[in-house]
Amino acid sequence: GNSVTQMEGPVTLSEEAFLTINCTYTATGYPSLFWYVQYPGEGLQLLLKATKADDKGSNKGFEATYRKETTSFHLEKGSVQVSDSAVYFCALRGSGGYQKVTFGIGTKLQVIP
């Protein structure tokens, strides 16, 4: 079956530091890939997505590139802010029909001033 592996946190960074959160996946076919973010006390919201190989999703300074050869979708941001402190979930949705979404374990990011 499908699976998502992402680095466990917590990740603590100083403001303006570079962020990478690794995510790799296992799936058949051509899944869609997502990063969701959960701010403290809130539900999940979509951060970015990519639906085919070599696509780059981007939003709010965050980027992730769909790499089929390495089955990866690493999340990056060049300069994090305190307001980026949240839990980040990598996820995939299988191809073919209306497939369920599989989530990674989530990585907690804490940005300190």
Add this chain to the structure above:
Amino acid sequence: GAVVSQHPSRVICKSGTSVKIECRSLDFQATTMFWYRQFPKKSLMLMATSNEGSKATYEQGVEKDKFLINHASLTLSTLTVTSAHPEDSSFYICSAGRDSDTGELFFGEGSRLTVL
């Protein structure tokens, strides 16, 4: 953007009682909704797929008689935790995708259930 709303956001109940959580898609129709359970420091676990007008599809290990799901309309799905026990205390999240979408899910705010 699409909005999914859950109610209540927090509920505290006594052991043995039943609790109903509603999930509504406010500005789109959703023939399929998903119910997740989030454990502390763990990922979201898919509990079941709710299908409008038909029975829900439960994931392996999820008790269908304990977690009753009803998807009575294209904008409403309900999760009822029956005879709740303290181990049912958790954060329950629903999500829905627009039928024409390529895969993005829209999530409700979540419902924190505490069973005393």
